[in-house]
Amino acid sequence: MSQALDILRSRFGYPQFRFQQQQIIDALVAGRDALVLMPTGGGKSLCYQIPALIRDGVGIVISPLIALMQDQVDALAQNGIHAAFLNSTQSSQQQFNTRQQVLAGDIDLLYVAPERALTADFLQLLGECRIALFAIDEAHCVSQWGHDFRPDYQKLKQLHERFPGVPRIALTATADRRTLGEIEAQLQLQGAARFVHSFDRPNIFYRITQGDNGRQRMWEFIQENHGQDAGIVYCLSRKKVEETAKWLSDRGRHALPYHAGLDKDVRARHQRIFLQQEAVIIVATIAFGMGIDKPDVRFVAHLNLPKNIESYYQETGRGGRDGDPANAWMAYGLQDIINLRQMMAQSDADEQFKRVLHHKMEAMLGFCEQSGCRRQTLLEYFDEILPEPCGNCDNCVEPPQTWDATEAARMALSCVFRTGQRFGVNYVIDVLIGNARERIIQNGHDQLSTFGIGDLDNNEWRSLFRQLIALGYLFADIDNYGALKMNSSCKPLLNGSQKLHLRQFVKQGKAKKPRNDKIKVSLQAADTPLFDALRLHRSELAQQQAVPPYVILHDKTLHAICELRPETTAQLAEIPGIGARKLELYGDDLIRITQQHSVTTSQQEESPGNH
Ligand code: ADP
Ligand code: ZN
Numbered sequence: 001m002s003q004a005l006d007i008l009r010s011r012f013g014y015p016q017f018r019f020q021q022q023q024i025i026d027a028l029v030a031g032r033d034a035l036v037l038m039p040t041g042g043g044k045s046l047c048y049q050i051p052a053l054i055r056d057g058v059g060i061v062i063s064p065l066i067a068l069m070q071d072q073v074d075a076l077a078q079n080g081i082h083a084a085f086l087n088s089t090q091s092s093q094q095q096f097n098t099r100q101q102v103l104a105g106d107i108d109l110l111y112v113a114p115e116r117a118l119t120a121d122f123l124q125l126l127g128e129c130r131i132a133l134f135a136i137d138e139a140h141c142v143s144q145w146g147h148d149f150r151p152d153y154q155k156l157k158q159l160h161e162r163f164p165g166v167p168r169i170a171l172t173a174t175a176d177r178r179t180l181g182e183i184e185a186q187l188q189l190q191g192a193a194r195f196v197h198s199f200d201r202p203n204i205f206y207r208i209t210q211g212d213n214g215r216q217r218m219w220e221f222i223q224e225n226h227g228q229d230a231g232i233v234y235c236l237s238r239k240k241v242e243e244t245a246k247w248l249s250d251r252g253r254h255a256l257p258y259h260a261g262l263d264k265d266v267r268a269r270h271q272r273i274f275l276q277q278e279a280v281i282i283v284a285t286i287a288f289g290m291g292i293d294k295p296d297v298r299f300v301a302h303l304n305l306p307k308n309i310e311s312y313y314q315e316t317g318r319g320g321r322d323g324d325p326a327n328a329w330m331a332y333g334l335q336d337i338i339n340l341r342q343m344m345a346q347s348d349a350d351e352q353f354k355r356v357l358h359h360k361m362e363a364m365l366g367f368c369e370q371s372g373c374r375r376q377t378l379l380e381y382f383d384e385i386l387p388e389p390c391g392n393c394d395n396c397v398e399p400p401q402t403w404d405a406t407e408a409a410r411m412a413l414s415c416v417f418r419t420g421q422r423f424g425v426n427y428v429i430d431v432l433i434g435n436a437r438e439r440i441i442q443n444g445h446d447q448l449s450t451f452g453i454g455d456l457d458n459n460e461w462r463s464l465f466r467q468l469i470a471l472g473y474l475f476a477d478i479d480n481y482g483a484l485k486m487n488s489s490c491k492p493l494l495n496g497s498q499k500l501h502l503r504q505f506v507k508q509g510k511a512k513k514p515r516n517d518k519i520k521v522s523l524q525a526a527d528t529p530l531f532d533a534l535r536l537h538r539s540e541l542a543q544q545q546a547v548p549p550y551v552i553l554h555d556k557t558l559h560a561i562c563e564l565r566p567e568t569t570a571q572l573a574e575i576p577g578i579g580a581r582k583l584e585l586y587g588d589d590l591i592r593i594t595q596q597h598s599v600t601t602s603q604q605e606e607s608p609g610n611h
Helices: 005-013 022-030 044-054 066-078 092-103 120-128 155-160 177-186 215-224 238-249 265-277 309-316 335-344 353-369 374-381 406-418 425-435 440-441 457-468 490-493 516-526 531-544 555-563 569-573 578-606
Strands: 033-038 059-060 081-088 109-112 131-134 170-174 192-198 202-212 230-234 255-258 281-284 298-304 326-332 403-405 474-478 484-485 501-502
Touching: 005 044, 005 578, 022 033, 022 044, 022 192, 033 044, 033 177, 044 059, 044 131, 044 170, 059 265, 066 081, 066 109, 066 578, 081 092, 081 474, 092 120, 120 155, 170 177, 192 255, 202 374, 215 238, 215 298, 215 326, 238 255, 238 457, 238 490, 255 265, 265 281, 281 555, 298 309, 309 374, 335 353, 335 457, 335 474, 353 457, 406 425, 406 457, 406 484, 406 490, 425 440, 425 457, 425 474, 457 474, 457 501, 516 578
Parallel strands: 033 170, 033 192, 059 109, 059 131, 081 109, 131 170, 202 326, 230 281, 230 298, 255 281, 298 326
Antiparallel strands: 403 501, 474 484
């Protein structure tokens, strides 16, 4: 067995390498540089942690987020690995002690922020010790076009100039081809071995629902699938964040708001609670997320349309980092589209930038309204081809019904036209339905041929208008109180030379409950008293040690215990996520708890009527 595999099994408790981990590790151990693109949750950390253990000296990890260093070091300590960090949250005494440990060769991995890595002080420390490797995490921060740009990242090549013999590994989860090239150039990694992995997150189930009353539908979705899980709910405005958090709390969930308008301490507290306690829902604006490494976020819900596919993918990507099934769920309606377009139009960016934003928003809308496989479209957006539909998204599982909407669309467009393109969507729908409101009578619109035409109801008209707007036939003129206006693309529809097929409106009552079979499987295991008992025990351990529960053991590991019910230490050692150190620390208790509950379960199974 290779030394790397031995460490993976004995220290980390995992049976096999994933993806290209082995090749990446081999490259570094052999002294080569590596450039790694792997999706979130793919397992990037092991790619430098294991070589740092194998190679002589200390592995230096450049990480942009001070807040995460503690977690990473704690998690390594759980596996009996000596790691430390140097950052501004420490006292000078603590920093001194860490430096001494590094100099004495007692530390295998040292985490620092890029700003510190380049100080004379730190460079001097490096000069006095053996360096196993440099790992540059979140390497896309080097790109000045990206949204996470950190100027100090561009200076990191100095490390290489100073210590040319030390192998380097740059890692990221979010880089297109151009950004990869930039990383290579900026960090002088031209000779590095490239390991580019698919962007796909196969364990995430994508579902996008249309129509009004998104909050209520989200509640049903959470109830059905995530009664005891942690999740993130994204809203566009601070006000909606506050309201939604309160609304969920009123219904008995532990839900906390997070947005840039909250006091810094409050935000930090809410984030900590989310990380350290079980089953917390954080309701947030996009201010929340960067660096949230919590592996067991089981759902990410959007109550508004994200601005573009990149944001959507990054935000949904915070679910299921541990590889277990997770849900990405979204609700949006007609008003969302109007609002988003409005925001875009009002932005004071220059024209060219606006065009880019606009284009990205259109891609997002197209993605929402399409009837094909979500994952294929997402990956295609990132230049990747998925040959077959995925089978793990809403459109794959329940292919949307479409209908020939040509006639109805013509009625709708002609009603917009006949009312002079001066009214908003609610007014136009009232005319179509034949709602003889006072204002409509005053305007004489009850006399129009389109008054009370067709047999769609209010919701069906709204669904039709949403799609007409999303597809660009109509737009809501914000300088004119949202009056609907026609685009030139309407012509072929109106003169009958084009047909239009649209998604069928799904009636609320008839809507299939959002159900994810893969989620169900894992919940069955989770649903046992044993799982609850293990979780409780884990909580106690976490509290004693002041670390988040997932640092002690992952959900995945608890699930495996429920499924395999180990009776001996040897059997427990086979469970993924339990290495030698955790076996020694927690093994006896885990076996004891499992035994206690195995008795109860077999009794339950014997009683009839139980399933
Ligand atoms: P990334 O940094 O790529 O987002 P991490 O390095 O945090 O991902 O790894 C995600 C999770 O996958 C972690 O819990 C990690 O322990 C686990 N993991 C990594 N490699 C393996 C493996 N070979 N087998 C099982 N689990 C793994
Ligand atoms: Zn699909």
